[in-house]
Amino acid sequence: MTEPAPWVYSDTVKEHFLNPRNFLMGDESKYPHDAEGVVGNPVCGDQMKMFIQVQNDQIVDVKWKTYGCASAIASTSALSELVKGKTLDDALQVGPQEITDYLGGLPQHKFHCSVLGHEALAAAIENYRKKE
Amino acid sequence: MSRRVYLDYAATAPLLPEVQAAMVSAMKAGYGNASALHSTGHAARCAIEDARAAVAQLINANPEEIIFTSGGSEANNTVAEIFRGKKVAVSAIEHPSVLGSMRARTEECKIIPVNQEGRVDSANVPTDVDLVSVMLASNELGTLEPVAEITERCHKNDIFVHTDATQAIGKIKVDVKSLGVDYLTLSAHKIGGPIGVGVLYVRKGAPYKPLIIGGHQEGKRRAGTSNVLGIVGLGAAATWCWDNWSCKLFAEKVRPLCDDLRTRILETVPHSSCNSPMEGCLPNILNMSFRAAEGESIQLYLDAENIMVSTGSACAAGDIKPSHVLMATTGDAEVAHSSIRFSLGIETTQEDIDRVIQVLPGLVQRLQGISTIKIKEEHD
Numbered sequence: 001m002t003e004p005a006p007w008v009y010s011d012t013v014k015e016h017f018l019n020p021r022n023f024l025m026g027d028e029s030k031y032p033h034d035a036e037g038v039v040g041n042p043v044c045g046d047q048m049k050m051f052i053q054v055q056n057d058q059i060v061d062v063k064w065k066t067y068g069c070a071s072a073i074a075s076t077s078a079l080s081e082l083v084k085g086k087t088l089d090d091a092l093q094v095g096p097q098e099i100t101d102y103l104g105g106l107p108q109h110k111f112h113c114s115v116l117g118h119e120a121l122a123a124a125i126e127n128y129r130k131k132e
Numbered sequence: 133m134s135r136r137v138y139l140d141y142a143a144t145a146p147l148l149p150e151v152q153a154a155m156v157s158a159m160k161a162g163y164g165n166a167s168a169l170h171s172t173g174h175a176a177r178c179a180i181e182d183a184r185a186a187v188a189q190l191i192n193a194n195p196e197e198i199i200f201t202s203g204g205s206e207a208n209n210t211v212a213e214i215f216r217g218k219k220v221a222v223s224a225i226e227h228p229s230v231l232g233s234m235r236a237r238t239e240e241c242k243i244i245p246v247n248q249e250g251r252v253d254s255a256n257v258p259t260d261v262d263l264v265s266v267m268l269a270s271n272e273l274g275t276l277e278p279v280a281e282i283t284e285r286c287h288k289n290d291i292f293v294h295t296d297a298t299q300a301i302g303k304i305k306v307d308v309k310s311l312g313v314d315y316l317t318l319s320a321h322k323i324g325g326p327i328g329v330g331v332l333y334v335r336k337g338a339p340y341k342p343l344i345i346g347g348h349q350e351g352k353r354r355a356g357t358s359n360v361l362g363i364v365g366l367g368a369a370a371t372w373c374w375d376n377w378s379c380k381l382f383a384e385k386v387r388p389l390c391d392d393l394r395t396r397i398l399e400t401v402p403h404s405s406c407n408s409p410m411e412g413c414l415p416n417i418l419n420m421s422f423r424a425a426e427g428e429s430i431q432l433y434l435d436a437e438n439i440m441v442s443t444g445s446a447c448a449a450g451d452i453k454p455s456h457v458l459m460a461t462t463g464d465a466e467v468a469h470s471s472i473r474f475s476l477g478i479e480t481t482q483e484d485i486d487r488v489i490q491v492l493p494g495l496v497q498r499l500q501g502i503s504t505i506k507i508k509e510e511h512d
Contacts, residue, residue, distance in 0.1 A: 007435075008432075025498075026501050042505055043466060044465075045426060045469040046426075065502055066502060069432075
């Protein structure tokens with residue numbers, strides 16, 4: 001008999017869900033940021049918001065807020081780790097598959113969480129560029 | 133790791149020790165095929181008939197009105213098969229095995245609305261159908277439905293009535309004679325029996341048509357070699373409920389724990405609300421919503437604390453839509469996505485409830501803190 005899986009998602013998803021990185025707790029106006037991007041809808045069960053600080057076209061800091069499931073929280077947490085320090089163009093290259101791979105895989109019906117994460121960051125970068 | 137707290141009895145209740153013992157002894161007995169006339173076959177047949185008598189006793193039916201099935205879903209599908217091509221009406225909060233099978237097999241499946249507590253008003257039950265199916269108690273909310281009242285009304289109009297009593301059985305008194313129903317579904321694994329066996333009660337004289345054909349088993353009403361071990365387990369669980377006055381245990385022991393859990397969640401968890409009714413509810417089911425915190429995340433944070441519950445959020449089930457029950461009662465997808473169902477059982481203790489209250493407020497507040505949804509302070 002095979003050992004029962006200890007958890008429904010991968011260890012990395014579990015780690016980022018239970019100990020998320022770079023999240024923004026509470027009032028977002030207290031975090032100085034150059035731009036933000038939001039995707040999703042609470043009615044659908046998932047909403048993500050990315051906040052970026054940019055210097056010389058580089059993301060020097062990133063924070064996020066998420067309403068959603070474990071995969072949604074883990075996806076935004078992983079993405080924040082992946083793009084911190086990257087140039088805006090490089091950060092845009094971090095697509096859903098890279099987020100999913102970084103997390104050690106997501107179930108097929110949860111892949112959209114990584115898509116939403118990518119789209120939230122892309123929206124933040126677009127908003128930043130509009131301002132410039 | 134802290135002690136496991138299991139509060140998902142409505143999904144499945146742990147096997148009772150008495151059931152396990154009965155099933156082990158049935159395994160060791162080396163029963164034959166219950167259809168065979170030789171003595172090992174006959175022994176199996178006797179064990180099955182004992183179980184049938186135990187189930188009949190529990191719901192005040194006659195043994196010949198009990199048909200063993202593979203579970204509640206098969207029993208519900210069988211009722212849909214009996215009314216294939218006919219017109220039926222079912223409540224908006226039925227289990228998917230009722231909603232799905234009725235929609236697939238009948239000519240027309242009307243939906244009977246429910247109020248905010250998930251309760252059907254018998255005045256809203258259509259009078260121009262062949263069958264009405266309303267569950268005895270909601271699996272998600274615990275809401276008790278006025279089935280006896282519905283039956284009285286329906287029978288005046290020559291409409292047959294089915295009730296899915298899967299969650300109610302063993303928790304409250306279920307008496308087919310006082311309910312007056314023509315068909316009733318129950319399942320073993322909700323009362324400490326094994327998974328994979330259930331019952332369809334068919335009132336003597338009510339129309340019947342088998343779902344599974346090709347054998348004479350169950351009085352030609354359900355073909356297939358009898359699941360002796362499962363049926364013995366179901367019989368032992370029914371016997372346990374009867375001998376131990378399980379309904380009294382739930383009323384006296386479980387309901388106070390469930391009430392305590394509700395009161396303390398409302399006191400300690402910000403922006404929590406109760407989806408289950410205060411009155412007219414099963415003694416063991418409590419459905420709560422937590423604003424701005426998503427159900428699957430709450431469920432898995434609780435799981436990390438070794439506390440097992442379930443959620444009406446779409447995310448958890450791999451579904452696109454959240455709970456159809458909470459959508460029917462609240463019409464608010466966010467409430468549905470943010471819902472948690474706590475369901476208690478006879479083994480639940482005060483320590484279990486205390487443990488939930490120890491960890492739940494902090495983890496919900498944490499999820500609310502990182503949520504994109506801003507909670508406006510409500511003044512009332």
